[in-house]
Amino acid sequence: ILQELKAPFARTETGTFFQEQPRIGNQYLEDGLLQRYLKVHLPPKVFTEVSQDLERFGSRVMDEIDSLGRECELTPPRLQQYDAWGRRVDHIITCMAWKRMKEISAEEGLIAEAYERRYSSWSRVHQVAKLYLYAPSSGLFTCPLAMTDGAAKVIETLGSLGPLEEAFSHLTSRDPTKFWTSGQWMTERKGGSDVAGGTETVAREQSDGTYILHGFKWFTSATDSDMTLTLARIVDARGQVEQGSRGLSLFYMKVRDEEGKVNDGIEVQRLKEKLGTRQVPTAELLLDGAKAYRISAEGRGVASIASMLTITRIHNVVSAVASMRRVINMARAYATKRVAFGKPIKDHPLHTQTMARMEVQARGAFLLLMETARLLGLEETSMATEQDQDLLRLLTPVAKLYTGKQAIAVISEGLECFGGQGYMEDTGFAVVLRDAQVLTIWEGTTNILALDVLRSLTKSQGKVLAAFFSAAQEKLELASRISDLESSVQLIQNALHRLGQFTQRAGSKGTVTMQLAARDFAYTLARIYTGALLLEHAAQPGAPLTDIYTAQRWCQQDLCPVDKEERAGCYDEAAASMDTSFVYEG
Numbered sequence: 001i002l003q004e005l006k007a008p009f010a011r012t013e014t015g016t017f018f019q020e021q022p023r024i025g026n027q028y029l030e031d032g033l034l035q036r037y038l039k040v041h042l043p044p045k046v047f048t049e050v051s052q053d054l055e056r057f058g059s060r061v062m063d064e065i066d067s068l069g070r071e072c073e074l075t076p077p078r079l080q081q082y083d084a085w086g087r088r089v090d091h092i093i094t095c096m097a098w099k100r101m102k103e104i105s106a107e108e109g110l111i112a113e114a115y116e117r118r119y120s121s122w123s124r125v126h127q128v129a130k131l132y133l134y135a136p137s138s139g140l141f142t143c144p145l146a147m148t149d150g151a152a153k154v155i156e157t158l159g160s161l162g163p164l165e166e167a168f169s170h171l172t173s174r175d176p177t178k179f180w181t182s183g184q185w186m187t188e189r190k191g192g193s194d195v196a197g198g199t200e201t202v203a204r205e206q207s208d209g210t211y212i213l214h215g216f217k218w219f220t221s222a223t224d225s226d227m228t229l230t231l232a233r234i235v236d237a238r239g240q241v242e243q244g245s246r247g248l249s250l251f252y253m254k255v256r257d258e259e260g261k262v263n264d265g266i267e268v269q270r271l272k273e274k275l276g277t278r279q280v281p282t283a284e285l286l287l288d289g290a291k292a293y294r295i296s297a298e299g300r301g302v303a304s305i306a307s308m309l310t311i312t313r314i315h316n317v318v319s320a321v322a323s324m325r326r327v328i329n330m331a332r333a334y335a336t337k338r339v340a341f342g343k344p345i346k347d348h349p350l351h352t353q354t355m356a357r358m359e360v361q362a363r364g365a366f367l368l369l370m371e372t373a374r375l376l377g378l379e380e381t382s383m384a385t386e387q388d389q390d391l392l393r394l395l396t397p398v399a400k401l402y403t404g405k406q407a408i409a410v411i412s413e414g415l416e417c418f419g420g421q422g423y424m425e426d427t428g429f430a431v432v433l434r435d436a437q438v439l440t441i442w443e444g445t446t447n448i449l450a451l452d453v454l455r456s457l458t459k460s461q462g463k464v465l466a467a468f469f470s471a472a473q474e475k476l477e478l479a480s481r482i483s484d485l486e487s488s489v490q491l492i493q494n495a496l497h498r499l500g501q502f503t504q505r506a507g508s509k510g511t512v513t514m515q516l517a518a519r520d521f522a523y524t525l526a527r528i529y530t531g532a533l534l535l536e537h538a539a540q541p542g543a544p545l546t547d548i549y550t551a552q553r554w555c556q557q558d559l560c561p562v563d564k565e566e567r568a569g570c571y572d573e574a575a576a577s578m579d580t581s582f583v584y585e586g
């Protein structure tokens with residue numbers, strides 16, 4: 001076909017076609033699963049109020065917050081170490097958008113909501129749903145919020161006496177002029193996983209009962225925070241410190257003075273140059289006589305900071321699940337606009353199948369997140385049964401490690417859905433993948449969390465695992481009476497049976513076997529429990545066909561990898577030795 005050519009590429013003309021940009025809509029209104037989850041679980045009055053708040057907040061994210069988040073990425077923090085006259089100032093300069101995020105966090109009660117408990121145990125679910133809408137547009141302000149929430153939790157658990165009372169009121173304030181954020185300084189150069197082996201920071205008691213700290217903190221994120229919790233070894237009267245976990249105590253420290261200047265005794269060595277999370281200032285800090293308050297019993301530092309780890313790990317899950325959801329929603333918007341081979345890519349079944357696989361992962365992860373938030377809410381309002389508490393202990397590391405891996409895979413696939421545009425910096429998609437990579441590293445790597453799962457089992461002498469089996473069975477009850485779900489229920493039952501047999505066999509084996517099995521074991525727990533949650537959700541009266549379909553699809557994967565790998569001999573000592581020869585060959 002001959003066309004009349006008007007030389008469209010001449011001079012300043014660059015062609016006439018420009019792809020329409022996919023835009024974010026109200027993320028609450030676009031999320032049918034979130035709305036259904038809340039409707040099923042929340043009491044009707046609470047649902048109405050929470051739903052109104054989330055719809056309003058969804059609009060605010062779309063109209064105001066999303067562009068601020070982008071600005072945080074484009075204007076990363078920098079360190080001004082000296083002033084014009086050569087004085088050391090260690091000023092961490094952040095952009096206006098980052099500062100605005102702090103104000104918005106207070107206005108929206110993103111931390112306060114969880115501690116005011118106006119919806120009793122459902123307050124955590126409300127807070128988590130709000131953070132879930134916020135996270136992908138927050139310019140990673142969710143990082144300081146996670147640690148702020150964790151610090152508030154530690155203070156609430158230990159009791160807000162003395163200087164902690166003031167700190168708690170700032171951390172949980174809705175007033176932007178009073179709101180504080182907190183850091184969490186645990187990692188030193190010698191080790192971030194092995195905190196007990198890695199911590200060299202020492203604390204010397206002063207005559208007024210406070211301490212001064214000397215040490216080097218190797219990773220400190222959101223170093224523009226107002227305060228921090230940190231670990232150190234107390235020097236005794238003989239000038240000695242105790243090594244190992246029992247030598248560590250927990251300290252509270254104000255990081256800056258009323259004018260926002262870093263306190264004496266803290267030197268910012270440099271800001272880290274990172275693959276992602278570039279919106280967040282992450283620094284190396286020298287503590288050279290920094291004033292601190294001991295807030296745990298001596299030697300109970302790790303045990304006392306554990307409640308912070310629970311909270312920050314749940315925030316990590318929020319980020320993982322929310323970024324999967326956001327990428328899928330954007331890819332969905334794009335698929336309706338982008339045309340290839342004569343039709344929108346939405347109408348190419350293979351493209352839609354790719355997105356359906358991402359959906360199954362994201363929906364499963366969403367329910368696992370909400371279950372963890374629900375259990376946390378019950379625990380915090382003294383409404384949790386023993387089973388609920390055990391389950392929360394187990395599901396926190398399971399959800400953190402599993403959703404972190406899912407997020408990287410789903411987001412990577414999501415970028416491909418935009419073709420070359422997914423790989424471009426200025427479309428804003430590349431940052432999502434970069435930022436996802438950290439989700440499996442900070443707050444405990446995958447292996448460290450898998451070992452934490454084992455720690456929870458050992459410490460409870462199996463009670464935690466018993467809670468897992470009972471809870472999973474309870475979730476299946478309703479679904480087992482629905483014919484469309486029967487075969488999926490059977491698949492979960494089989495997996496539970498195989499898992500039960502594995503744990504019996506493993507009991508008689510050594511620690512090497514259990515360590516080698518730890519990751520697959522945790523994956524097994526994640527897949528089975530998520531399957532049970534999807535089935536429970538799909539069995540609710542009036543559930544749409546898509547809920548049934550999601551549950552069926554989830555249950556078709558290998559639900560018990562730990563059994564398969566054990567039968568293949570992967571956990572034997574011989575396999576461990578072969579792994580070594582093979583990995584370090586040459």
Ligand code: UCC
Nearest residue numbers: 143146186193195196221245302303306316319442443444
């Ligand atoms: O990365 C960091 C901040 C990043 C920025 C924030 C992002 C937040 C997400 C935002 C999304 C946008 S801060 C650094 C995080 N670091 C870690 O996560 C450390 C990873 N390593 C571990 O988790 C290790 O498992 C350790 C350090 C906890 C292991 O230490 P120990 O000393 O070997 O542990 P023990 O001896 O087994 O445990 C000491 C005590 C025990 O209690 P008792 O003494 O009563 O028997 C344990 O039961 O601590 C207790 N414990 C726990 N309790 C240990 N882990 C836990 C736990 N998870 N829950 C409850």
Ligand code: FAD
Nearest residue numbers: 184185186187191192193219220221441442443444445447
């Ligand atoms: P290592 O402990 O040296 O681990 C190296 C590898 O060995 C990992 O793959 C690990 O899984 C594996 N490994 C270690 N032990 C075992 C084992 N027993 N079995 C099997 N595998 C094992 N920390 C803070 O305290 N505060 C912060 O604010 C903070 N912010 C951070 C921000 C960013 C962007 C990053 C990347 C890190 C941050 N961290 C922070 C540090 C982070 O928590 C640690 O990097 C992390 O816990 C891992 O510690 P490590 O780097 O010392 O790795």
